[in-house]
Every structure is written in C-alpha cells, then in structure tokens.
Amino acid sequence: MPIRRLAIAIVVSALMAPRPAAQSADVLVPVLVTGADGLPVSGLVQRDFQLIADGQPHALSSFVAGPSPASVVLLLDTSASMDGRVGAGIAPVGLASSLDAWPAGDEIAGDRWQVGRISHGATPVATFASAPEGIRDAIRAALDVPAVDRFGPSPVWDTVDAGLSALESTPGARGVIVVTDGRATGNRLGVRDVIRHAIAAGVPVSIISEAQDDSMGLGDRRVLIVRPELSLQLLAEQTGGSYVRGFSLEDATNPNAPAPRISALLTRAATEFRRSYLLGFETTKSDGQLHKLDVKVARPDLRVQTRKAYIAGPFR
DSSP states (O other), X not given: OOHHHHHHHHHHHHHHSOOOOOOOEEEEXXXXXXXXXXXXXXXXXXXXXXXXXXXXXXXXXXXXXXXXXXXXXXXXXXXXXXTTTSSSSSHHHHHHHHTTTOSOSSXXXXXXEEEEEESTTOOOOSSOBOSHHHHHHHHHHHHOOOGGGGGSOOOHHHXXXXXXXXXXXXXXXEEEEEEEOOOOOSOSSOHHHHHHHHHHHTOOEEEEEOOOOEEEEEETTEEEEEOTHHHHHHHHHHHTOOEEESSOTTTXXXXXXXXXXXXXXXXXXXXXXXXXXXXXXXXXXXXXOEEEEEEEESOTTSEEEOOSEEEOSOOO
C-alpha cells in the first residue's frame, strides 16, 4: 500500500476507534442542617436531599447520616491584638482562663483534636488527642507562647492553611475551628487562597470571632474603617462553617456585659461537625477549577449549611 494511503488509513482507524470513557471521581460534601432553634437536625434520609452541581441535579452516590466522631483542628490566636478580647490581661491568659477545664467530660467524646496557635512562627501541633486530659494538655502547650512571638506578624491565613493540610487525608467528619480577631499580617497566602484550599479538601472552617472594627485617621477629617470581620465571615460562609461571635454585642458600650464562654462555643462547633450529613456524588470533570455547588432539603423550615463550590480534579 502506498505510504499516503497507509497514513490516511491509520488516521481514519484512530478516529473510528472507541475513546476511553471519562474517569469519574467522587466528591464528598459535608452538609449541616439546622432548625429554627439553630441546632443540628437529625433523622433526615437520602431522599430528603437534592444536590445541584454546575446548575444540574446530581444523583447521590453515597450518603452518611451520622452522627460520627470528628477530627478537628483548633487554632487559637495568641497575638497581641487579641489582648483584652478574650478576658482580662494578655490573650494567652484570657484563653487559658476560658478553657482551663475544657473539655470536662463527654461533650466531645470520640473526637480527635489537634491544637495550634496563631502567632509568629507557629504551626499546628503534629499529633491528635482524643482523651480530655490530652486535649487540655495540647491547649496548654499551644498557649505557652514566648512573649516575643506575640508581637511579630499574625499569619492567620497561613496557619489556617496548615490546619487544612493536617486534615486533607483524614476520613470522616472533619473541621477547623479558629478563635481570632482576624487581624492578619505577615501572610504568604490570602483569605481567598485558604477558601480555595478548604473547598478542595472538603473541610468546613468555623470561626469564633473576636473581630471588632478598627479606625485609622487619614487626615483632612477622613477616617478609614477596617473590618476584619468581613474576611472571617467570607471564610466560614464559603466553606460551610459557622460564624459566631465570642464577645457580647454590647461589649463596645458595656464592658461588663456577659459574653459566651469560648468553651461552650467550641462544644457547639464540634457538635456541628459531628452531626453533619456527608453526601457524595460523581463527576467526570477534572479541570482543577471551581464549580458551583448547592444543596437543598425538602423541608422549607430547615436551613442548609455547606460549601458553595467544589473543585474538579487536582487542587494544586
């Protein structure tokens, strides 16, 4: 056969040959459902949920109702800007006072906790603890911060990113809890980088916020209002976490107003991770891009909390 005809025959044969089917991948989506009282709702079944990805309904390939033990990374902001916001005195002292006896019993039974701090040069502790005394020891170790490290940069976003990395390969219910005022400095990453990482990992980030507005004079009677709360709210909303204030709304005008104990807020956040539903669906997309995600429940009186997107294919 002439070379030209042979080349044409090879091309036609290649075009007619069946193409390999696109590889499908499972995407797991933690979903928190709460009632009018704000508490997690149990007892829902697979048919109660509708998952919409890229604007199209998707059948669920898996469904786990829980509750199930959670793996949690707790990050405590010990930087100097937190002084006085978590109790009298410097931040580590105030946090230690609020968490001195937590956890006391079975409020987080079965959960695995890793504790780290946000301060200059700090990274999360490398091991998980499950026993209450082990978690208390990890909190004390995180709060044992040299004074010099409290006045350096406050890399909130970099530390949250490290916490997400610690959970990436961990199966089951997972979440990051951050106690911070959101005054982030000296970061390699920004909040949007961290949101993308959390979405890719499928890990919700819940915030116990000590953020308050700051103002800076610009001259000519102009004032710049800085609202670190906005970045913290965005992080929680986009990743499916919760955002709660660790201080009373009246704090700005009434320093004696009662504030919720951080220990109670930690128990609440962990309970939400533990009692979340885990939905799975299959996708053949693998472009490494963000794709819109939405989850609905049949009952209109219930509120759904989940991440707003998923990433198809490899994250990095």
